[in-house]
Amino acid sequence: MxxxxxxxxxxxxxxxxxxxxxxxxxxxxxxxxxxxxxxxxxxxxxxxxxxxxxxxxxxxxxxxxxxxxxxxxxxxxxxxxxxxxxxxxxxxxxxxxxxxxxxxxxxxxxxxxxxxxxxxxxxxxxxxxxxxxxxxxxxxxxxxxxxxxxxxxxxxxxxxxxxxxxxxxxxxxxxxxxxAYRRAGHDDEPAPDIDAWRRRLADRELAPPPLPLTADPSTCSGARFARRGIELAPERWARLTRKAEQNEVEIGAVLLAAYAHTLGRWCANPDFLINLPVFDRPGSTRMVGDFTRLIVLTFDATGPGTLRELVDVVDVVAREYRSGRSPEFASAAAALRTIARKRKEATPLLGVVYTDLIETPWTTARFEETFGSMAWTITQSPQVWLDCVCFQHGGGVRMAWDAAEELFAPQVLDSMVEYCGSVLDAFVERLWDEALPDSLPRRQREARARVNASKRVESGKLLHQR
CATH class of the missing domain: 3.30.559.10 (Chloramphenicol acetyltransferase-like domain)
Incomplete structure (x- = not known):
């Protein structure tokens, strides 16, 4: 070749x-x-x-x-x-x-x-x-x-x-x-290791996180996406990076762990699959084309009890993939189709995605000097209803949640983003052997406070006198 x-x-x-x-x-x-x-x-x-x-x-x-x-x-x-x-x-x-x-x-x-x-x-x-x-x-x-x-x-x-x-x-x-690269036979998708995938997915449902949706995604089309997200300012991003280094985990695993744990808090079934696109590019890093491969993270939200246990679950997967020791990561989509067919199930729509782009900024210094800074951006993908995209921005990192808004009940996404931010705050501020945050999102706390605010002026009468 x-x-x-x-x-x-x-x-x-x-x-x-x-x-x-x-x-x-x-x-x-x-x-x-x-x-x-x-x-x-x-x-x-x-x-x-x-x-x-x-x-x-x-x-x-x-x-x-x-x-x-x-x-x-x-x-x-x-x-x-x-x-x-x-x-x-x-x-x-x-x-x-x-x-x-x-x-x-x-x-x-x-x-x-x-x-x-x-x-x-x-x-x-x-x-x-x-x-x-x-x-x-x-x-x-x-x-x-x-x-x-x-x-x-x-x-x-x-x-x-x-x-x-x-x-x-x-x-x-x-x-x-x-x-020319494709015509020469490069980048053909490798055959999946079905046995390895079957072991990984044993007794698991082939499904994305069962979030509280208002409609069945398989019956919808033409979705419009909206963006909300979390900003990690440069100082907090630097602190989080140092904490990851001190705990000997990859910083990307910390962000993914916060996202996965948040999904688990809102899921009816805490054992689910998350779609992760990765970019297996050839030696020429300036070649423009699509080198995306899809891998799948299996996550059980009932397991981790501390910040350290949570990030370790995700970090192991990240390190296995990057080391090339896990052949089951190749051809995730093909493997899932094969296993679903053997189970006599429909091929699952893995519509919840995590995209890690924190390694390199979107734009060069020359681009920003010439055209200015990025004011806004959004992604949109077919067969996806939630994509968390993490990228460098202004010296820090932005964790953007791009979602098909119509599939979610009002305030659900806002509450999820707020809680995910509290998990990231815990990774920055607390020791990682402490328990995961258990606080309710602000809107839920306020709603419960309103419902429970049942005080009224006492009449001075006994119950049987009222």
């Missing part, structure tokens, strides 16, 4: 096979799929100084020429994609400089609503949408939407970095070509 650096670039009309995950993304766009009619994509907004729209338009075109995956068309009914000869996407500019009374915020809100839930015409080669809002006071807002059919999260970092480089006239570093 040829080395990655020896592969030729894809040309006009070249066809390459989709990965298993890309196929699932494409299928999830169909309205007749459970939790379908949704594109798997991420939308960003960056607020910064004035941007030269002509230079930006040129940089965006050159970015599409540089990365052939941005010229890939993904037909609805095919297992392959085809590279187009020329870019099809163009920069769109919205001039709001005439608005001096603040009403431009309504137009920005409408644009956010549109782009954060759109399905780009990927069958025609539209996998990245870049728009520029020109604001009063020589300010700009840059809107960027990228479909995961074209790029996983590390690949998106490359695209953002290269866009800034091309805008300032810097050629950038060499990149690999994903289409």
């Amino acid at each position: 040829p080395q990655i650096e020896e592969l030729p670039e894809a040309g006009d009309g070249d066809i390459f096979p989709l990965t298993a995950v890309q196929q699932s993304y494409r299928l999830g766009r169909a309205a007749d799929e459970p939790m379908g009619d949704v594109a798997c994509h991420i939308y960003f907004e960056f607020d910064g100084p004035e941007i030269d729209w002509a230079r930006m338009a040129s940089a965006f075109l050159e970015l599409q020429r540089r990365h052939s995956i941005l010229r890939a068309a993904f037909p609805d009914d095919a297992e392959d994609a085809v590279i187009l000869s020329e870019p099809v996407a163009r920069l769109r500019v919205l001039d709001l400089t005439a608005d001096q009374n603040g009403s431009h915020t309504r137009q920005l809100d409408r644009l956010r609503s549109e782009m954060s839930s759109q399905k780009m015409a990927v069958d025609q080669g539209h996998t990245m949408d870049v728009r520029l809002s020109v604001l009063p006071g020589r300010r700009s807002r840059l809107h960027i939407d990228i479909d995961h059919l074209a790029a996983d999260h590390p690949g998106i970092r490359v695209l953002l970095s290269d866009l800034a480089d091309l805008y300032v006239g810097h050629d950038g570093d060499p990149v690999g070509d994903f289409a």
Whole structure:
């Protein structure tokens, strides 16, 4: 098999096979799929100084020429994609400089609503949408939407970095070509170790966390996602990182442990599965494409009693995966399909996800100097109703909960996020051999206080005199 650096670039009309995950993304766009009619994509907004729209338009075109995956068309009914000869996407500019009374915020809100839930015409080669809002006071807002059919999260970092480089006239570093990489037979999903998976899932239900939902996800489609989350400021993030090092656990395991424990607090059955995307990229880290693999965390919320016991459960799984000692992590989706078929059960929708992106910031220093800082972002995925995405932000870390709002009863998500924050606070402030937080969320405490506030003025009479 040829080395990655020896592969030729894809040309006009070249066809390459989709990965298993890309196929699932494409299928999830169909309205007749459970939790379908949704594109798997991420939308960003960056607020910064004035941007030269002509230079930006040129940089965006050159970015599409540089990365052939941005010229890939993904037909609805095919297992392959085809590279187009020329870019099809163009920069769109919205001039709001005439608005001096603040009403431009309504137009920005409408644009956010549109782009954060759109399905780009990927069958025609539209996998990245870049728009520029020109604001009063020589300010700009840059809107960027990228479909995961074209790029996983590390690949998106490359695209953002290269866009800034091309805008300032810097050629950038060499990149690999994903289409050629796939045509050469790389990254075919390995066969799952069914016996290993059967041992791991023995006596377990093949199901996501049974959260208190208002509707059956398998009957829903076209969900709209909303974001809420937890901010760990730089000082608290540094303290949490030191605590993890002192306790010899991976910092990512601490965040995942807090999330998993919170799910368990709201579940009817505390023994469940969480979907974890990981990115097994080749040696060329600047190749843009989708290298996502899905692994599954088995979690029993009844086991851990202390902070240390909780994080140890998750840390063992993380270390096993990274060491490569656990073959059952390969091809989780295929393994679950096989086991479900042997059990004569339907293939489960593992719609609760944890995405760890804390290793590297989204944007480079050059990007932020040129286009500004990230003001807002949200992810959306088919067959998912809750995705916890952790990423660096402002020197700290943001734990964002992106959820299909309509499936949850009012205030449930707010209460879960609040409780998860209290677990993270405990990891920061307390010794890890102490018990897990047992406090109710603030809204529940207030509701109980109102119900129990039954005092009234005494009449001075005995009961039989009333």
